Amino acid sequence: MDTKINLLDLSLDELRGFIAELREPRFRAEQVWQWMWQKGVSDFEEMSNVSKALRGKLAEHAVIRPPTIDTVRESDDGTVKFLLRLADGALIETVLLPSRTHYTQCLSTQVGCAMGCAFCSTGTMGLARNLAHSEICGQVLLGRKWLEQKNSQDKGERSLRNLVFMGMGEPLMNYDTLVKSLHTLRDDKAFGFSSRRMTVSTAGVPGRMTELVTSGLARLAVSLHAPTQELRERIMPRAARMHPLPALMEELKKLPLRPQERTTFEYILIGGLNDTQQHARELVRLLSHVRAKINLIACNPAKDSPFAAPTMEAIEAFQQVLRDKGLVAMLRKSKGQDIEAACGQLVTQKQKEQARTEQADA
Ligand code: SF4
The missing domain is CATH 1.10.150.530 (DNA polymerase; domain 1)
Incomplete structure (x- = not known):
């Protein structure tokens, strides 16, 4: 050993x-x-x-042992998804998301996830373990290196500018290692990312959101996905029970935000489930006492998912209700649909392939 x-x-x-x-x-x-x-x-x-x-x-x-690249998939829209192998053989995902001027990297913090959100492939795996500092920052090492090589080949100049902790796992359930990693990612002698360009997305872990915002190490985004406790329990059962919506909103109301700063809320629109105008009105009421910015994301269902993508009419009507009430609501495009870029899709697909091969070899 x-x-x-x-x-x-x-x-x-x-x-x-x-x-x-x-x-x-x-x-x-x-x-x-x-x-x-x-x-x-x-x-x-x-x-x-x-x-x-x-x-x-x-x-x-x-x-000095970073994770190794198992598979790279490039989408027609420029999204690049990496399947990484860790020293113990576990697989995780990280994704490079292009925009006109730069790239954003989506990072994982756990192998699998205990939260069991119904729309998420990672949620079906359960939690295997937390990622180590080498495995979180190692994703950025590999992403940055891959981009440097690509830029030198293409003579391009789009660099890695933003980091979002929205990949596999609940970042605030691996809090100490997350904080240690954020310090390294921010350090000028390491990566030099600005805290404003690092966002931690959470389903809501009691107390930890306040700690993170107080530390000033990164911005906070909250995965909400439902405007009522009852619906949230159906969509995100463990997260909803761990931090019920009234208590979650109480904690968010008291966050020590800087002037002008808003908390970002992520809301996945799932066809027929949480995407009606009534849901939008309930969401307006829920967010009436917090400084909020809402990112709407159209559901990108995995192949065997029971959920449906919302219609464009439903998306537009939902967004309009929020905007009519003065809320900032942006529609985020789902990227990399042709390469299974949504969280956990590639790992679950690879695990199924491996299981099939093992059965065939048996
Ligand atoms: S959406 Fe996030 S918190 Fe929910 S199961 Fe997937 S990885 Fe975990």
Whole structure:
């Protein structure tokens, strides 16, 4: 068994401690940190300003091991989905979403998810485990490297600018590692992302939303998807029971937002289930005491999902009700439909393929 420590799992402070144990000066930790995260180097021999003696000690006691790419799928609309394999064989997804000027990367925080949202492929898997710091920040290492290669081939200049924690898992159920990762992603000697360009999307974990907003490390988005507790229990059963809608809204009302800042609410419109004008009016009432911005997303049902996509008429009528009441409501296009880009679709498809192969081989 490999007992070497994966340096990508350490915070900068922890790396300083590790370097001190090797009886090396403190500044060496910053050098190694920059090689790993800023330059994306995983071979100690490439760390040219690090002494030969330290490179030898590092090779003896440590490794730099990001996740590996299992599959890459590119959509006609430019969306790129990666299936990543972790050291224990588990699979996770990360997605690069293009816009005219830049890319946004959607990140996973858990293998599977305990929340069991009915419209989500990841929800059908259950929770296997939390992701480690190396596995969360490693997704960004791989996404950024892939884009650099693509940009040099295409002579393009669209860089990775935004991060959204909306992939597999409930980020606030892996809170400590999420916070540690946000510090690394924000660090100028690592990735240098602005806190304003990192958004954590949650189904609502009591107390954690307030902690995250207070930390100022990232923006908050709340996956709401229903305007009443009863409907939310049908669509997002565990999340709705963990933080019932009245208590959730109470916590959101008291968030220490900056002036002008709004909480983003995600609302997936599911055909015939939560997309009527009556639902829109209930949503207006629910959000009347919070500074809200609403992202409407048309459901992109997986192949065997019982849910339907909403009609364009229903979407427009729903959006109009919100706008008539002065709410900011944007329709977000579902990207990468031809490559199963919605959360968890590619992993569940791969798991089914693997199960079929194992059966065929048995
Ligand atoms: S939508 Fe998010 S919280 Fe709900 S099951 Fe999927 S990954 Fe988990």
